[in-house]
Amino acid sequence: xxxxxxxxxxxxKTRGQQVTLSCSPISGHRSVSWYQQTPGQGLQFLFxxxxxxxxxxxxxxxxxxxxxxxNSRSEMNVSTLELGDSALYLCASSLAGEAFTDTQYxxxxxxxxxx
Amino acid sequence: xxxxxxDPQALSIQEGENATMNCSYKTSxxxxxxxxxxxxxxxxxxxxxxxxxxxxxxxxxxxxLDTSKKSSSxxxxxxxxxxxxxxxCATSSGSARQLTFGSGxxxxxxx
Numbered sequence: 001x002x003x004x005x006x007x008x009x010x011x012x013k014t015r016g017q018q019v020t021l022s023c024s025p026i027s028g029h030r031s032v033s034w035y036q037q038t039p040g041q042g043l044q045f046l047f048x049x050x051x052x053x054x055x056x057x058x059x060x061x062x063x064x065x066x067x068x069x070x071n072s073r074s075e076m077n078v079s080t081l082e083l084g085d086s087a088l089y090l091c092a093s094s095l096a097g098e099a100f101t102d103t104q105y106x107x108x109x110x111x112x113x114x115x
Numbered sequence: 116x117x118x119x120x121x122d123p124q125a126l127s128i129q130e131g132e133n134a135t136m137n138c139s140y141k142t143s144x145x146x147x148x149x150x151x152x153x154x155x156x157x158x159x160x161x162x163x164x165x166x167x168x169x170x171x172x173x174x175x176x177x178x179x180l181d182t183s184k185k186s187s188s189x190x191x192x193x194x195x196x197x198x199x200x201x202x203x204c205a206t207s208s209g210s211a212r213q214l215t216f217g218s219g220x221x222x223x224x225x226x
Contacts, residue, residue: 031212035216042219043216044216048213055211100146100166103163106150
C-alpha cells in the first residue's frame with residue numbers, strides 16, 4: 001500500500017505570495033492532518049480534516065487554510081507569505097478509527113522557503 | 116505549543132550500545148506515539164502505546180508508559196549507525212486527532 005504523498009517536495013516563494021501544498025493520504029484513510037515544523041517552534045498542529053470538514057484547528061492565523069476533497073486528498077494554502085512561514089510542512093493521515101489506537105502516518109513533507 | 120519535553124536533547128553512543136530517551140507530557144492522553152525523523156525528512160512511525168498499557172515491544176524497541184508520572188521512555192537496544200536520527204514522542208488527547216509533540220532527542224550512533 002502506498003504511503004502518504006506530498007507535492008511539491010520543495011518550494012521557494014517570496015514574501016506576499018501565496019502557496020498551495022497538496023497531500024494524498026494512504027488509501028482508505030479518512031483523516032488528514034497538517035503540521036508545521038520549524039527549528040524554533042518544533043512540530044505544531046495546523047488543522048485536521050475528516051469527510052471534507054475541518055474538525056480541529058491549531059493556533060495559526062487565518063492566512064493558513066485548508067480543504068479536503070471527496071477522495072480524502074487535502075490541500076493547504078498559505079496566503080500573504082511571511083519570512084516566518086519558512087518551514088517543513090508535514091501531512092499525516094489516519095483511519096480515524098478508535099481514538100486510543102488511531103495511528104497517524106506522515107508524508108515526506110514539503111520544504112517551503114520564503115525569501 | 117509543545118506539550119512536553121524530551122530528555123536528553125542530544126545523545127551520542129557507540130554502535131551496539133543501548134539508547135534510552137525520555138518524554139514527559141502534561142495532560143491526560145489516549146495514547147503516546149514515538150516517531151523517528153532523519154535529517155528534516157518525514158516522520159516514520161515507530162510504535163504506539165495506549166494509555167492503559169505500561170510496556171510495549173517492537174523488534175529492538177521497548178516503550179514504557181507511566182501515566183501517574185506523565186512520562187514515557189523509548190529504549191533502542193543494540194543500536195546501529197542507521198538509528199542515527201531525531202526521535203519524537205507525540206500524545207493524542209480527548210476526541211481530537213491532533214498530536215502534540217515533544218521537543219525531540221537527537222540520537223547519534225557512532226560506528
